[in-house]
Amino acid sequence: MILQTRAIGKAFGSVLALREVSMGVAAGQVTCVLGDNGAGKSTLIKILSGVHRHDAGELLLDGVPVSFASPRAALDHGIATVYQDLAMIPLMSVWRNFFLGSEPRKSFGRFDVATARRVAREELHAMGIDIRDVDQPVGTLSGGERQSVAIARAVHLGARVLILDEPTSALGVKQAGVVLRYIARARDRGLGVVFITHNPHHAYPVGDRFLLLNRGTSLGEYAKADITRERLTSLMAGGAELEQLEHELRRE
């Protein structure tokens, strides 16, 4: 395991957003975090990525307890996060976004623009991302393309762990498929991936381990061998509730 939590917890004032959650992510594996709205998924990954500090339990990096002071600190340890809404800066070009915060340098703090352009194009190509022009503003890319660029960026900048917060939730079937493919490609390159989603149908095909959250607590972490897609779906939706809903919605 690269990154691991042990009975981790976080409270916002009187709100216990997260209680006793244990999970882990290993190199070359995808750990999916599933749960309903408000289950605590974002809170969990914000602890992993240095946005929040946990106030109970332990966060282990390579088996050593750590606590990240800032997103920068987490980044410096190779933990890169792609947030759904604030992954990229729409008015800036693809290559500027690609190297934002980790710009290649020449002497005197000069930004090596030529290298940045070339490497961005090559890296996107290597990940199989077909961007027509790296000079175009990121705002003109589709949602799926934007997520893909953010993933390629994290891979290139040497991330060991890639955290994705609901990268597929706003996307159509085809675009979601594209993003899932890049997740698989990042995994094949040896990164540990933490993939947050609402959708068990997105999680199951790429996931190696599944953490289920409900109202801030863990419903268990399962290896793929120990759980079927159907079981995952029903746990996720709270089985009985779904049956109830089906009953309610049935035509008279």
Added chain:
Amino acid sequence: MTAVKADERLADVGRLRRTLIRPELGAVVGAIIVFAFFAAQSPVFRSPAGIANWLDPAATLGIMAVAIALLMIGGEFDLSAGVLTGTTGLILVTLATEYGVNVWLAMLISLAVALGIGSLNGIVVTRTKLPSFIVTLGSFLMLQGINLGVTKLITGTVQVSGLRTAPGFESARVIFAGTIQIGQVHFRVAILWWLTATALATWVLMRTRAGNWIFAAGGNEQAARAVGVPAARTKIALFMTTAFAAWLVGSIMALRYTSVQANIGIGQEFIYIIAAVIGGCLLTGGYGSAIGAAIGAVIFGMADKGIVFLGWDADWFKFFLGAMLLLATLANRLVRRYAEEVKR
């Protein structure tokens, strides 16, 4: 395969549009129109001496507009920049005339004060997360009060003067307020400072990491911070850059006129912002250009002097100002729509 082909063609059109739609575009077109308008009616306006004449207000305004453009691209405003040019000039002249300080030392001290005020603006804005519009409106009013109050306390009048006889004046004047002769025409040295500032700002924006951070801090501060950009530090540096520019302009003015009115610079802050906006800066940050702001300042310089050359009432300048601002913001909105439109 036909689908792919159509796609490629679309991309080509997009590239053409992109090269055409640059932040400076509106300002360049505007400058050409304004020049043609005045040049057609006034031979003096288009003569070398006339050009030197209207380049001068463009230069002093332009130095400020370029700094304000950087700040606006970084997502903030500075309403105290105008009065700060007064504050720095007042400090310089007061120290040199009332306390016999060498002009160069007085300039250093006023620079230190300016940078202090700039960093204070920046720190308050980044720490409190209050809109910079409000924070710098506060410092604007405070500086305005200090400028008048302190000047009255020390001199009993609302101006300080007599810089000419101060030690070190002549050497400082040559560098900051002198002229350069090209052919028969004397150009103000301020024009050189302005060109240097524009070139430097453009280089920083386009070719340094700091430039990337400025665009990012203004475009989406949270996203920038999430990928490790020191957004707060970038913004504080931008406020200090603006303060530095205010010091430069304040010193140029003080050395040129050898006296400073205590109410100088009030109202200028909006002119800087307008020049930056005409030059393509978005009020919402994250987009704009230093060259654009410099050209915006040229438009102002031309209108300012051109109206006088034509013998019009100076009141028309205000009308002109408003019309340019509206046109520029409309043009900017089109650009932004284009840049942010999401292709499906």
